[in-house]
Amino acid sequence: MTDGFLSSMAAGLEEGYDEGPDNIALICTHQSWGHLKGIVGAEPVGGCLTWTYRQLMKAARDLAVVWEGYGVERGDTLIAFLPSCAEWALGFWVAAILELTFVPLDPMSLAVNSRKEQAYPLDMLRTSIVLVSNIRDAYNFDELYLDLTKSVKCKVVCHEQVDFFFRGWINLEPEETYRLRASNAGDKPHRLGPEDRAVADDRVAVILFTQGSSQHRPKGCPLTVHNIRTALVNQYILPQQRYLVTCPSSSSATLEAVMVAWKRGAAVVFPGAVFSAQMTLSAVELHHCTRLVCAPPQLEELIKDPSRFQRDLGSLGSFSVSGGVVRAGLLALGQHALQTQWASSFLTMAEGFGVLGWRSVSLTDRTLDSVGTVMPGSMVKICSDVGRDGRVLSRGEEGRLHVGGDAIIQGYLDGARNEHFYQDSDGNKWLVTNYLATMDKNGLIRLTTQLKYNLAPDTASPHERDRSPSPPFDEDAAEPSNQQNGNGDKHITMTTPSPERYRPSLPDRFSAREQSSRSISEAVRLAMSREEQQQLLDDDGEAADDDGCYPPRKDSIPWQPNPHRQLPIYTTIHRIRRLVIACIDDPYSLDQLKSPRMNTAVVRPLLDHLYDPDDVSIVWCLLVNRVQFLRQQSFQAHHQTVNITRANLCEVLASRILRRFDEDHSGREGLLTLANVLVSGFEPFQNAPPSVDRGRGPRSALTEGFFTSGRERVLTALEVAIISESKSFLAASACQKIVDAVYRGRIIYTPTAFIDILPDRYKNRRISLYDPRKAPILNQYRLIVPRNRKVIEIVQFLVLFGLYLLTMFNKAKEIGPGHLHFTTVELIFCIYGSGWVLEELASVLEHGWSVHTENLWAFMDIAFSLIYLAYFGLRMHGLRTNSGCTGKQALDILSLGAPILMPRLAFCLMPENMLFIALRTMMGDFTFLTIVTVWCFGGFLLAMRWLSESQEGYASHSFLVISKWMLWIWFGLDGTGITKSVEFHSWLGPTLMVLFAFIGNTLFLTILVSMLSNTYSNLAKNATAEIQFRRAVLTFEGVKSDTLFAFRPPFNVAALAILLPIKFLTTPRWFHKVNVTAVRVLNAPLLLAIALYERRYLWQRNSKFGPRRRHAFLDFWESFGAHADLANVFDEEPPQSVLDEMDDIDDVFGNDVWANGYLNTIRQRRGSRQISETSSAYPVFRNRRSRGDSLIPAETW
Known part of the structure; x- marks a missing residue:
């Protein structure tokens, strides 16, 4: 509803409230007096459920704030599968306050397999809230509407208690989560101002759906604010009446009755959930009802005995009949039986065809007043029973809307053939309209545009016609002019509507969010968007700035502020945590979380609730919660598996939200949006209240310069995903799209670092697309692009490996003068090796130990660095003490680097080989099991050593000898230990050694082999995710912020020695100038080569003829192949x-x-x-x- 609707219905509620807040507003004789006491907040009035206007208004306002906390917004839809009850009335009031579209549906439709019937309203509307009566209806709803609840934000069971978030359902009673959401939502709902009333009057406020029409297509009857106001203007309303409503809650009569009653402070009485003559008579007598609202069959049952009817219903002053065919004379019979002077038949609905007319029929003059609307996509039957004066001869009784004969339709179409219409098997013709229309006082149709624009040939599908957007509405253009045709039938001619005045149409679920793959054109659009993201920026568009960044910077400020500093990160983190904890109480596997049932019950509701296209921090907050749940599972044994499930749920939600960001944002702007989601830096305590303890101690000025970058330590979603090992998230296509763009250098940003050895923070760059044509030729920032750094690091390692081999081949073989001084090759190796180790140290400090060790060859680099430091330390000590023995020992230690550097070369050249990925993980498992084995079997070693010391006549064996024998037995190499065991003890020694052989050689080796086999099989099963995870690690670690990485070894050692003191002696601006100059001078040839390459190959060329062709020689060579035609067919565009x-x-x-x-x-x-x-x-x-x-x-x- 809108605020305009509040001026009619909801303002009518407030009018009734002003008449008397303590007056009775609702009486439900079939519900107990304490029902919903927690929501009303006060004691009920009578023995049955009796609410005053004050109680009902307060309950509705409180619940409105609660539902706003679930993300319900103005223009959403509330669907109520409820009988006539207090919850139905409460939902009606909340819909008025929140400006929702109220849609009452028959609750019995959930008890049968009527999915095709009810799928129409749920699929068409942007449903946000669903109310059902009991758990059985909740189960049926989930089963029937498995694919139709994407937009549902809140599912409520009204009449039974359910566990919180049971299958996504909640109770109507307010709980702690309700109060939390209410506090986050604000003090009161947002309402429109007076300036919006004109537009609000034309919005849909209530929709009534009917069935029994065309097969599998119930039609909706939307009522705008203008319709409702017009319908109520002529209603005879008496204050302080009590309206006895016996119609079903989904009936139009019920809707009209409660609006009329609450407009003047009257009371509405519901005698029962279903009709019962005895309950109706008892309710009239007990509550002194003054008006009866019923359907024709109910009236016929009530007046079977006129004497009893008059005796028991003597207090009634008027009655109304609606909801079906009124038998001739029934109104007069009822009037005579009640001896009343006023009776009416109102809200006559053309059953099933999407037309709802409000008409007030007076028994005296039979005046007909009708105002109504036609639902978009309604099917209106073309009939010929229209008189010469244009009046419809029969209405409503046959369940049809009579527009006119073929001659009238012919006038609409300007000569079009009748075969453009749909014709059913009975020969009846049907007109399909996609636009709103109204009925005038004469019962004729007033269309909002020319009908010929509304019609489509019968080759078009009904779904396609139903989704056609509504055009701008011009009331002046819809004025009909009556003309006579040759057959004497009166028809209507229309003028083209003016586009200046816009009247919004009914929202549907397709307008909420773009649907991918919805049509061929949509699929082509997405494909073109993906291709556009791979192409260079257009010359005619907005140009990049002089740094090559797009979008260009707006000013010359070197340090750009954080564009996401206003996001409530702290609140979002804890909100997500409470939601996930509330949803998951039992352990589930990752496959179970991705199953259709869990997707519908848990994942999709949370996804729709959390997704916000304007909040790029949702994915980051989800991954932070995953890290916390994984941390808790290690020390909360009773919740270990549950916490793992919650962590997996956070990863699944993060993947789904990232995919939705990708679907909703196309083109290069979409690429930038995804980049902001993944590589924007956030701080966990961002926008936290001042009272929150951030857990940080004071820092000195010196440490402040190294540990922070002028702001708080921030993390990116990509970094959090890596440290939490969210492999399925990193393997998602949307994530890999950004990882690949960052890896190639198409997306650039200023990374954050844990510790910078040589920081230069004078300038920072926003997350931008890089245009090499606009960037400077010598762009020092291209040295920290992951792809460029990968090539540079490979070359650096090859140089180190070559120098290592030359050093070891040329070393002195015997202790002598050669060990007392450096050879030329060894000196070059030491200088270069020092720079290489310094770069490795800077890499560890850049992103921390957790991220660095995820690198495939990190442990090899660290091991060689330790070997080199040990070698260099001993070598320098030997030179200082003039000890040739120490120098030789240093070279012997350096020789231990060969087993590391040789496989390191293979790891470097084939980083995505599954064998190396598995080898790294299996070595970790092997090391862990070996340590556990040595720990466990240490007792055998001590026992044998102590037995050996106490034996007379035998030599005492040392720990080293016994360990050697045990090791041989463990690996099955030799049985000397068993032979020598009698020397420990005559029978205890052999017993211990044989027992060790059984346990160590058989049991532990079997466990080791099984564990390693299982590890490899798991990695091979998820090979794609593992490879993409390693690729993401390399990409993230390849983006460096420390200036030290811009200098190649060994120049980084000199830069550290020279530039670090300069940093403390100059201003940041001058240090930046000196630093950039030094980097460009030392790397000028390399920077020039990078610029020439990227200007040609970084982006795909903008060509309408497709991607760039390969070299002609390759095409010529492949033309000799047996399957060359398979590729040739795609070389050119079709004619x-x-x-x-x-x-x-x-x-x-x-x-x-x-x-x-x-x-x-x-x-x-x-x-x-x-x-x-x-x-x-x-x-x-x-x-x-x-x-x-x-x-x-x-x-x-």
């Missing part, structure tokens, strides 16, 4: 004639096949002899039909 033919077929294929299930279309066509619209032969038959060829029977279409 225009082929494209036109494909477009014709694609138009027939239609949106409905894509959006509503291709498989369903196949199933419906099975067993049928009809020609498929998706068949390649269909255009031929369509052309024959357009020519009027009668060789093909019409029923085959």
Whole structure:
């Protein structure tokens, strides 16, 4: 509803409230007096459920704030599968306050398999809240509407208690979570101002759905604010009456009755959830009802005995009949039985065809006043029973809306043939309209635009026509002018509507968010968007700045502020944590979390609730909660598996939200949005209240310069995903798209570091697209692009490896003068090796130990660094003491680097090889099990050593000798230990050694082999995710912020010695100038080569003829292949004639096949002899039909 609607219905509620807050507003005789006491907040009035206006208004306002906390917004839809009860009335009031569209549906529709019937309203509307009566209805709803609850933000069970978030359902009673959301939502709901009233009057406030019409297509009847106000203006309303409503809650009579009653402070009485004559009579007598609202069958049952009817219902002053066919004389009979002077039949609905007319029929003059609307996509039958004066001769009784005869339709179409209409098997013609229309006082249709624009040939699918957007509404253009045709029928001519005045149409679920793969054109659009993200920026668009960054900077400020500093990170983290804890109480595997049932019950509601296209921190907050849940599972044994499930749920939600960001944002702007989601830096305590303890101690000025970058330590979502090992998240296509763009250098940003050895923080760059054409030729920032750094690091390692080999091949073989001084090669190796080790140290400090050790060869680099430091220390000590022995020992230690550097070269050249990925993980498992084994078998070693010391006549064996024998037995190499065991003890020694052989050689080796085999099989099963995880690690670690990485070894050692003192002696601006100059001078050839390469190959060329062709020699060579034609067919674009033919077929294929299930279309066509619209032969038959060829029977279409 809108604020305009508040001026009619909701303001009518407040009018009744002003009449008397303590007056009775609602009486439910079938509900107990204490029902919903927690929501009302006060004691009920009577024995049955009796609420005053004050109580009902307070309860509705409190619950409105609660539902706003669930993300419900103005313009959403509330669907109530409820009988006539207090919860129905409460939902009606909340809908008025929150400006929602109120849709009451028959709760009995959930008890039968009526999915196709009820799927129409739920699929069409942007449903936010669903109210059901009990748990059985909740189960049925989940089963029937598995694919129709994407937009549902809140599902409520009203009449039974359920566990919190049971299958996504909650109770109506307010709980602690309700209060939390209410406090986050604000003090009161947002309302429109007076300036919005004009537009608000034309918005849909209430929708009534009917069934029993065309097969599987119930039609909705939307009521705008203007309709409701017009319908109520002539209603005879008496204050302080009590309206006894016996119609179902989904009936139009119930809706009208409660609005009329609450407008003047009257009371509404619900005698029961279902109709009962005895309960009705008792309610009238007990509560002194003054007006009866019922359906024709109910009135007939009540007046079977007129004497009893008059005796028991003597207090009634008037009655109303609605909701079906009124038998002739029934109103007069009821009037005579009650001896009342006023009776009416109102809210007459053209059953099933999407038209709701409000008419007040007076028994004296039979005046007809009708105002109504036609639902978008409603099917209106064309009838010929219209008189010469244009008046409809019969209405409502047959459940049809009579527009006019064929002559009238002919006038609308300006000569179009009748075959453009749909004709059913009975020969009846149907007109399909996509736009709103109203009925005037004469019962004629007032359309909002020319009807010929509304009609579509019968080749178009109903789903495609239902989704056609509503055009701008111009009330002046809809004024009909009556004309007489040759047949004497009166028809209506229309003028083209003015586009200046806009009247919004009914929102549906397709307008909430763009749907990918909804049609062929949508699929092509997404493909073009993905291709656009790979292409260079256009010259005619907004140009990049002089640094090559797009979008360009707006000013010359070197340090750009954080664009996301206003996001409530602290609050979002704890909000997500409470939601996840509330949703998951039992352990589930990752596959179970991805199952359809869990997706519908848990994942999708949380996804719709958390996703915000303007908040790029949601993914980061989810991953932070995953880290916390993984940390808790290690020390909360009783919740270990549950916490793992909660961590997996956070990862699944993060992946889904990232994918939704990718779907909702296309083109280069979408690429930037995804980059902001993944590589924007956030601080966990961002926008936390001042009272929150941040857990930081004071820092000195010196440490402040190294540990922070002028702001708090921030983390990116990519970094949090790496340290939490969220491999499925990192393997998602949207994530890999950004990882690849960052790896290639298409996306640039200023990274954050844990510790910078040589920081230069004078300038920072926003997350931007890089245009090498606009950037300077010598751009020092390209040295920290991950792809460029990978090539540079490979070259650096090859140089180190070559110098290592030369040093070891040229070393002195015997202790002598050669060990007392450096050779030329060894000196060069020491200088270069020192720079290489310094860079490795800087890498560890850059992103911390957790991230660095995720690198595939990190442990090898660290091991060689330790070996080099030990060698260099001993070598320098030997030179200082003039000890050749120490110098030789240093070289012997350096020789231990060969087993590390040789595989390190293979790791470096083949980083994505599955063997190396598995080898790294298996070595960790092997090391862990070996340490555990040595620990466990240490007792055997001590026992044998002590036995050896106490034996007379035998030599005492040392720990080293016994360990050697045990090791040989463990690996099955030798049995000397068993032979020598009698020397420990005559029978205890052999017993211990044989027992060790059984346990160590058989049991532990079997466990080791099984563990390593299981590790490898798990890695091989998820090979793609493992490879992409390592790729993400390399990419993230490759983006450096420390200036030290811009200097190649060994120049980084000199830079550290020279530039670090300069940093403390100069201003940041001058240090930045000196630093940039030094980097560009030392790396000028390399920077020039990078600039020339990237200007040609960084982005794909903008070419309408497709991607860049390969070299002609490769094409010539492959042309000799046996399957060359498979590639040649895609070398050129098809000719225009082929494209036109494909477009014709694609138009027939239609949106409905894509959006509503291709498989369903196949199933419906099975067993049928009809020609498929998706068949390649269909255009031929369509052309024959357009020519009027009668060789093909019409029923085959």
